[in-house]
Amino acid sequence: MIRNITLAGDQVLIANGLPPADRPAPAFVWLEVSRATDVELAEIRGRYGISPRSDAPGVLEEGDHLYIRTLLVSPQNGEDPRFQSVTFVIGETLVASFSAEPYAPFDLALQRMQRRPRLVEGARDVLRRLLQSANDASTLAVERLADALARLSARITQLSAGYNDAGQELGVSDLTDTMLELNERENLLTDFIEAQLTLHRAVRHLSGEIDHKTEPDLQQLVYELLEDVRGTKEHAAFEHDKVRYLQNAVTNILNIKQNQIVKVFTIITAVFLPPTLVGTFYGMNFSVMPELSWEHGFTYSMLLTLVAAVLPLVYIKRKGWLR
Structure with missing residues (x-):
């Protein structure tokens, strides 16, 4: 499917x-290509001389076009974000985006262009807007991940207390x-950071395509976008560190609970081993056992x-091992 x-x-x-x-040639052409057939x-290729290659590196220059392959984040309502591979092609008056499925955040960039078309300055500005919409989607996704981690952190705090809100005991499971x-x-945040790195690379190469003398305003906007992408990546890295901290906390709680279970069985063994030994003695079949003829022999064995x-x-209690 091709949309121009x-x-x-x-x-x-x-x-x-x-x-x-x-x-007549327009100021720019943006080709949004998804689910493309071989004919399309x-x-x-015949009209513009461009064709994305699956084996191409992250950035490739061919003729008058620059190919940039990225991994972009696509937020999902009520679900974990998805990652889509999108290849951008930038020329003097052409921008093309190739993806297996339509990338929904591009619709937001299109709405912004339609609302204020006079501010659209050309192909490089269009690509900046597309990358801006991708970073906005990443920001939304990482904020949702942060909220999910906050809920997980609250659950871990509850697990450390040992009981849920209903008073039920929480166990190893x-x-x-x-x-x-x-x-x-x-794993999700690791992929997220990788996606932000590819987005940062795309914005950086876009900056290299802009003439800072003739397009100073666009250059400034791209610099600001670079900072936004870097800030989102740092936010994702912070949440990744938070996950590692929570993993360590859960591991420590798990070890403590397992140690408590082992301690309980150890105490039970220590308490019942001596009575078992006494019972073993009186279970022997010796011919001479004085206690058998005692009037209170049974009471004596029970007290022993x-x-x-x-x-x-x-x-064990004096040693404090029951705490």
């Missing part, structure tokens, strides 16, 4: 397919589920067993 966006007078026009070849790609969710968040159980318990 051009500037005609004071209007930004949108149409499907390529612009008619017999019309061949048509673009709850900690395991939280750790798995944190691992997913860490109770004392054998209480003494270790008193010792």
Whole structure:
């Protein structure tokens, strides 16, 4: 699918397919290409001499065009953000964006251009607006991730207390589920930082395409965009560090709970081992056992067993091992 966006007078026009070849050359042409067929790609190659290659590096110069491959963040309502590979091609009056699926944040850039078409200065300005919309989407996504991490942090605090709001005891399985969710968040933020690095690279190469003498205002806007992209990346890096901290916290809580479980079984073993030993003695089949002929032999054996159980318990309590 090909959608072309051009500037005609004071209007930004949108149409499907390529612009008619017999019309006067517009100030810029933005080709938004997604789900493209081989026929459409061949048509673009024949008209403009551009064709994205899957094996191309991150940045490639061919003839009068600069190819920039990026990984962009696409926020999803109520879901984790998705990542889309988008290749930009920039020429003197041409901007093309190639992606497997339509990249939704580009619609916001298009709305801004349609609202104030007189401020659109050319192909490089269009690319700046596209990259700005991509960074705005990244900012929204990282803010949502930060909110999700805040909820996870509150849950971990609850887990450290040992009980939920309903008064139910929280165990190792709850900690395991939280750790798995944190691992997913860490992987997501790692991909997010990688995406911001590719976006930063794209803005930096765009800056190199601008003539700072003839386009000082555009150059300043691109510098500001560079700072915005860097700030979003730093925010994502901060959230990534926060995930690592929360992972360590959950690991420590998990170790403490496991140690408490082992301590309980150890105390039970220490308390019941002496009575078991006493019971073992009286379970032997010797012919001479004086206690069998005693009138209170049964009571004596029960008291001996109770004392054998209480003494270790008193010792453990005095040592503070029950806390």
